[in-house]
Amino acid sequence: MTKLDSKCPSGPIEDRWRQHKFGLPLVNPANRRKYRVIVVGTGLAGASAAASLGEMGYEVVNLCIQDSPRRAHSIAAQGGINAAKNYPNDGDSIYRLFYDTVKGGDFRARESNVYRLAEVANNIIDQATAQGVPFAREYGGLLANRSFGGAQVQRTFYARGQTGQQLLLGAYSALMRQVAAGSVRMLPRREMVDLAVIDGQARGVVVRNLVTGGYERYAGDAVLLCTGGYGNVFYLSTNAKASNASAAWRCHRRGAYFANPCFTQIHPTCIPVSGDYQSKLTLMSESLRNDGRVWVPKAKGEARRPAEVPEEERDYYLERRYPAFGNLVPRDVASRAAKVVCDEGYGIGGTGQAVCLDFRDAIERDGKAVIEAKYGNLFQMYEMITGEDPYRVPMKIYPAVHYTMGGLWVDYNLESTIPGLFVLGEANFSDHGANRLGASALMQGLADGYFVIPATLPSHIAGRSREPVTTDHEVFEEVEKEARERNSRILAIQGSRSAEEIHRELGLLMWDKVGMGRNAAGLEQAARDVAALRETFWNDVRVPGGNDHLNPGLEHAARLADFLELAEFMAVDALHREESCGGHFREEHQTPEGEAKRDDENFKYAAAWEFQGVGQRPMLHEEQLSFEYVEPSTRSYK
Amino acid sequence: MSAQDHPETIRIKLHLWRQEGPDQPGSFQAVELPDVSTHMSFLEMLDVANGRIAAEGGEPVCFDHDCREGICGMCSLVINGQVHGPLEEITTCQLHMRHFADGAEIYVEPFRAGGFPIVRDLVVDRSGLDRIVMAGGFVSVNTGNPQDANALPIAKPKADLAMDAAACIGCGGCVAACPNASAMLFTAAKVSQLSLLPQGQPERGSRALGMVRAMDSLGFGNCTNEYECMAACPKGIDVSHIARMNREFLRASFSEPEQA
Numbered sequence: 058m059t060k061l062d063s064k065c066p067s068g069p070i071e072d073r074w075r076q077h078k079f080g081l082p083l084v085n086p087a088n089r090r091k092y093r094v095i096v097v098g099t100g101l102a103g104a105s106a107a108a109s110l111g112e113m114g115y116e117v118v119n120l121c122i123q124d125s126p127r128r129a130h131s132i133a134a135q136g137g138i139n140a141a142k143n144y145p146n147d148g149d150s151i152y153r154l155f156y157d158t159v160k161g162g163d164f165r166a167r168e169s170n171v172y173r174l175a176e177v178a179n180n181i182i183d184q185a186t187a188q189g190v191p192f193a194r195e196y197g198g199l200l201a202n203r204s205f206g207g208a209q210v211q212r213t214f215y216a217r218g219q220t221g222q223q224l225l226l227g228a229y230s231a232l233m234r235q236v237a238a239g240s241v242r243m244l245p246r247r248e249m250v251d252l253a254v255i256d257g258q259a260r261g262v263v264v265r266n267l268v269t270g271g272y273e274r275y276a277g278d279a280v281l282l283c284t285g286g287y288g289n290v291f292y293l294s295t296n297a298k299a300s301n302a303s304a305a306w307r308c309h310r311r312g313a314y315f316a317n318p319c320f321t322q323i324h325p326t327c328i329p330v331s332g333d334y335q336s337k338l339t340l341m342s343e344s345l346r347n348d349g350r351v352w353v354p355k356a357k358g359e360a361r362r363p364a365e366v367p368e369e370e371r372d373y374y375l376e377r378r379y380p381a382f383g384n385l386v387p388r389d390v391a392s393r394a395a396k397v398v399c400d401e402g403y404g405i406g407g408t409g410q411a412v413c414l415d416f417r418d419a420i421e422r423d424g425k426a427v428i429e430a431k432y433g434n435l436f437q438m439y440e441m442i443t444g445e446d447p448y449r450v451p452m453k454i455y456p457a458v459h460y461t462m463g464g465l466w467v468d469y470n471l472e473s474t475i476p477g478l479f480v481l482g483e484a485n486f487s488d489h490g491a492n493r494l495g496a497s498a499l500m501q502g503l504a505d506g507y508f509v510i511p512a513t514l515p516s517h518i519a520g521r522s523r524e525p526v527t528t529d530h531e532v533f534e535e536v537e538k539e540a541r542e543r544n545s546r547i548l549a550i551q552g553s554r555s556a557e558e559i560h561r562e563l564g565l566l567m568w569d570k571v572g573m574g575r576n577a578a579g580l581e582q583a584a585r586d587v588a589a590l591r592e593t594f595w596n597d598v599r600v601p602g603g604n605d606h607l608n609p610g611l612e613h614a615a616r617l618a619d620f621l622e623l624a625e626f627m628a629v630d631a632l633h634r635e636e637s638c639g640g641h642f643r644e645e646h647q648t649p650e651g652e653a654k655r656d657d658e659n660f661k662y663a664a665a666w667e668f669q670g671v672g673q674r675p676m677l678h679e680e681q682l683s684f685e686y687v688e689p690s691t692r693s694y695k
Numbered sequence: 696m697s698a699q700d701h702p703e704t705i706r707i708k709l710h711l712w713r714q715e716g717p718d719q720p721g722s723f724q725a726v727e728l729p730d731v732s733t734h735m736s737f738l739e740m741l742d743v744a745n746g747r748i749a750a751e752g753g754e755p756v757c758f759d760h761d762c763r764e765g766i767c768g769m770c771s772l773v774i775n776g777q778v779h780g781p782l783e784e785i786t787t788c789q790l791h792m793r794h795f796a797d798g799a800e801i802y803v804e805p806f807r808a809g810g811f812p813i814v815r816d817l818v819v820d821r822s823g824l825d826r827i828v829m830a831g832g833f834v835s836v837n838t839g840n841p842q843d844a845n846a847l848p849i850a851k852p853k854a855d856l857a858m859d860a861a862a863c864i865g866c867g868g869c870v871a872a873c874p875n876a877s878a879m880l881f882t883a884a885k886v887s888q889l890s891l892l893p894q895g896q897p898e899r900g901s902r903a904l905g906m907v908r909a910m911d912s913l914g915f916g917n918c919t920n921e922y923e924c925m926a927a928c929p930k931g932i933d934v935s936h937i938a939r940m941n942r943e944f945l946r947a948s949f950s951e952p953e954q955a
Contacts (some may be wrong), residue, residue: 109838124759125825127865128767144845180840187841189834189894191858198848216858222766223861230833237829245822268814297761331734336742337763438765441789442736507838555746601749606715607757607815610749 061314061665061680064468065169070686071151074173077469078512082519089114092518093277095262097249097304099126101221101499102482103283104228105506111235113511118275119232120244120264122299122612127229130285130297131502134221135342135435137205137213138499140178145202149210151175156687157208158497161387162462162490163639163655164689165317165663167682169469170487177508178500182214184507188227192216204385205344205495213496218342218434224499228506247273248612249304250540252280252311252478253532259308259478260526263537265544267612270605272537274528278518279477281510282308283502286461286483288321290620290627291572292564294458295327295340301616302623305465305484313473314665314678316486317463318623319631322493322640323573324459325391328442329411333561338457339442341414342435343391343495346384348419348428349452351375351391353403353412363405363413364450371413374398382694389492389640389653390694392456396573397651399455406453413451420448456573460498462489462640463630466665466680470513471505474665477517481505486663491639544604547614552597556614559594563587563617563624571628576644580632584625588672591621622671629666629674636660657689704730705797709744711756712804717812717820723802724748724756733793737780738763738770740792741803757816765789765929768864771871772817773804778872778927786866786929806871809914810878821867823913824881830909831902832885834894853891860888862930872927875916880924882910883940884932890943900947907944 066073066080084092092115096107099121107119121129141154154175159168182200186192192214193201205213216223235241246267253261253276261276287302288294309315326341352371359366375394376383386394395412398404405411420428425448429436436447443453464486471479471487482502489497570583594617602608637646637653638660646654661682666675706729714721726744735743738760745755761769765786772787774780780790795801803817811819849857861884869880886903889895895902911917918937925934 105838112837123761123767123769124821125768125865127825128761128769130762130767132768133762133764133766142844182844183841184836184838186844186847187834187836187894189857189889189892191854191861191888191892192844193858194849194851194854196851198850198854199845216861219766219862222864223858226861230828231836231838233825233828234833234835236825243825245825297767298763299761332732334732334735334739334743336736336739339764438789441785442791444791444793511838555749557742557746599749601752602754607818609757610745610755 061678063680064470065167070172073169074176081512082515084515084519086114090116094279094281095275095277096281096283098283100129100131100283100285100482101225101228101502102506104232105503106281106283106481106510107241108228108231108235109507109511111240117241119241120247122248124245126232126243130300131225132222134499135218136344137215137220137496139212139496140182140214141175141212142179142182144200145211147210149212158494159687160692161492161494163492163692164684165638166488166490168684168686174488174501174504177504180508181503185224185227188230190223190227221499251307251536253536254311254475255526255530255532258476263540268607274533276526276528279514281479281481282484283481284484287623288458288461290624291458291567292560293335293338295338303616303619306619306623308465308478310668313475313478314466314667316466316663316665318627319634319641320462320491320639321458322388322460322462323392323456325388325395325456326454327457329406329453329455341439341454345414345432349414349416350418351384351412351414353398357402379694386694387492393573393642395456411453411455414454415451416447460493462491462493470516471509472517479510481510491641544615547600548604550598552599554597556598556600556617559598560617563590567624571631574642574644575631577632580628584628587625594621626675630664634660701733701793702797704732705795707731708800710802713816714813716815731792735792736788737790738788757818759818760788763788766864768866771806771866773871775802778868779929784929784931806867808870808876810870810876811867824865824867826913827882827906827909831905835898847893857888857891860884860936863932864930868927868929869924872923874921875919877918878910878915879918879937880932882906883936886940886943887936900950903943903947
């Protein structure tokens with residue numbers, strides 16, 4: 058087994074990032090324009106990286122699948138972004154943010170990375186404010202904070218329920234400024250279909266122009282993958298429809314190790330599924346749990362409408378089970394608790410797959426106006442989708458797939474196991490361990506893009522002689538040919554099943570067996586079922602239209618083909634990890650009270666897998682994690 | 696009619712705009728759907744329509760969409776002549792079929808504007824909006840070590856007003872709704888947001904001039920106070936931001952460049 062070099066610095070944790078940066082090489086400002094950096098994706102990580110590198114003088118090529126870089130899915134993040142500014146004077150510090158994030162991740166993240174994240178978070182708030190991001194403010198004109206998902210301090214900055222949108226538009230504005238200045242070349246409606254690895258280094262990408270169907274090649278000195286997570290492997294998730302794993306999966310197939318794919322986050326507060334036509338799930342920000350109380354009826358199969366169930370017949374199960382944190386327990390804990398009560402038959406609504414999130418008491422206490430000011434847009438969104446008014450009746454909520462902590466393995470410099478391929482934001486695995494705390498995703502995407510990659514990129518490009526590569530290199534020829542053939546093959550099948558149908562089937566299977574509760578028999582079955590479904594796809598899918606024009610059905614089918622490989626791999630990882638931690642709950646490993654039982658003796662490592670072929674068991678490489686500052690303990694929110 | 700007494704399914708007849716490319720002629724394709732669940736979103740209904748078209752050997756209609764929760768600004772569509780459909784302050788992806796009557800005929804067209812060439816079917820090219828932003832829709836601050844965020848207090852009412860403007864999702868519905876295909880509301884939202892904030896002051900004049908001129912040069916029309924933009928805007932952006940932009944533009948036009 059190869060030893061993975063995380064390049065994590067040692068020494069006092071508060072000095073590590075500063076010391077590490079000092080030890081990294083620099084690229085002279087006059088030389089930066091000689092290096093071309095390809096940035097894939099324009100979410101928080103991609104846009105902030107492309108803008109920052111463009112400002113520094115690098116030649117940046119930036120592509121995205123949407124029609125505008127402003128539409129990347131970071132835009133949908135509602136709740137907020139953490140930073141340990143300690144403006145509310147409630148005892149917060151960088152160390153406490155670090156501590157909470159390591160603990161929240163259930164001791165499966167690197168301490169060095171997490172500390173750096175907590176350290177640069179304050180700078181993100183300053184940067185975004187300087188760009189004109191309109192964060193919420195108090196009457197005195199200073200920034201407002203709120204507490205959020207599992208934190209006992211108020212450290213979350215927000216812009217109404219649209220924090221992701223405002224932060225992304227800030228990064229987008231910086232990006233468009235660089236596009237205007239000529240330092241960034243922006244290529245929308247382009248999808249990366251493969252990576253060109255030449256002499257062992259990432260030297261470019263092959264891209265499909267989604268409008269013309271044509272293939273384009275871009276060569277460069279480094280490739281930055283900022284392509285988000287793989288939640289859509291479950292078909293129904295809170296991700297945007299086009300969010301996909303293909304770029305990351307293609308890189309994995311080219312040699313980048315993929316770490317902890319089984320660490321998926323199920324968000325506790327989403328609008329439940331209403332029918333089999335459903336195309337996506339909508340998140341209700343977990344900020345709602347600050348004022349909403351979660352309950353189910355005490356009687357199984359309660360026939361009355363929730364609002365008619367009297368107080369003494371309601372079970373506020375989170376407050377009962379976790380008196381210290383109550384409704385604010387971390388996401389994995391809240392989600393699992395909802396699943397447990399629904400599985401036991403206490404769920405509400407037509408499907409029994411929902412619990413109440415009730416604002417009655419908050420409205421009585423604070424008045425409707427206060428609740429409206431805090432959550433007005435969320436309540437409006439809820440009513441629009443469900444046709445029910447949450448000011449009058451409890452919201453119905455249920456967990457849904459929201460975020461993926463797993464991703465391509467990267468070292469402390471965010472470089473993957475393919476030299477020159479860097480991975481930022483949700484696409485990498487590094488900072489959230491087995492569970493991500495609320496308001497930490499925006500923080501990580503922007504930390505990676507604004508502050509980490511500008512410092513660490515030179516570790517690869519400075520002081521190294523590199524043969525100039527052009528796009529007529531034989532590797533580009535080969536890679537493009539494979540990509541063309543893959544799409545032609547999909548179009549040629551002309552079978553009887555739509556990609557939509559196969560994807561739904563994959564989603565149900567993953568939700569059932571690789572979702573909130575997992576066991577060995579189910580995971581083994583899931584791996585077999587996915588393999589069979591993959592056969593169905595390659596023998597019986599029917600994709601209409603051609604390859605030479607805008608064809609969303611073909612785009613979807615090609616992404617599904619990759620999900621069908623990734624899904625099996627997730628089951629393999631989940632099966633190998635014989636413990637419960639964070640978002641990964643193995644039913645065989647629980648306490649008598651039904652809480653997760655972690656196994657630090659055997660699984661205190663990141664599982665980085667090396668691709669060995671489709672349907673072949675990938676090769677495991679363990680990166681052992683050490684905890685010098687935060688002693689691994691059983692997470693208790695009681 | 697309340698959600699409770701609405702039927703569970705309805706029969707509808709769709710007329711979908713089909714057009715192979717920007718220079719090809721287009722026409723409506725009729726598709727009948729006998730049992731549309733009223734809990735479906737409009738785009739889920741289009742997914743079903745596409746499934747039917749494909750099953751009959753046709754090519755599905757292309758339409759833009761992504762987040763399906765009303766924030767990315769990717770979805771568009773003119774539904775029975777109304778941008779983002781018949782309801783106020785929502786995007787097409789948030790429109791649900793419970794708002795349509797049994798037996799409804801529904802015409803679905805792309806956003807039509809000189810500044811938005813058709814790409815295919817219901818998909819249009821809105822890159823003009825990005826080019827307007829490139830002309831000054833930013834604060835020129837590089838990534839680095841700016842001052843502490845709280846060193847810049849901003850009165851809450853002003854910050855709230857800036858946030859009202861910043862809520863724009865860039866969908867281009869305002870352009871499609873305007874009889875002049877003007878991008879004034881889109882442009883004004885950004886000019887207004889940044890002119891209200893202290894961060895935007897140093898480039899206040901050059902921003903207003905640059906963005907308005909870019910808008911003009913990209914084939915978007917001018918404003919004749921129709922207020923159709925505001926009526927169509929899924930985020931309820933107010934036309935008073937246009938008034939503020941006009942003041943900013945005039946102020947900058949009559950100032951010496953170094954004082955703009």
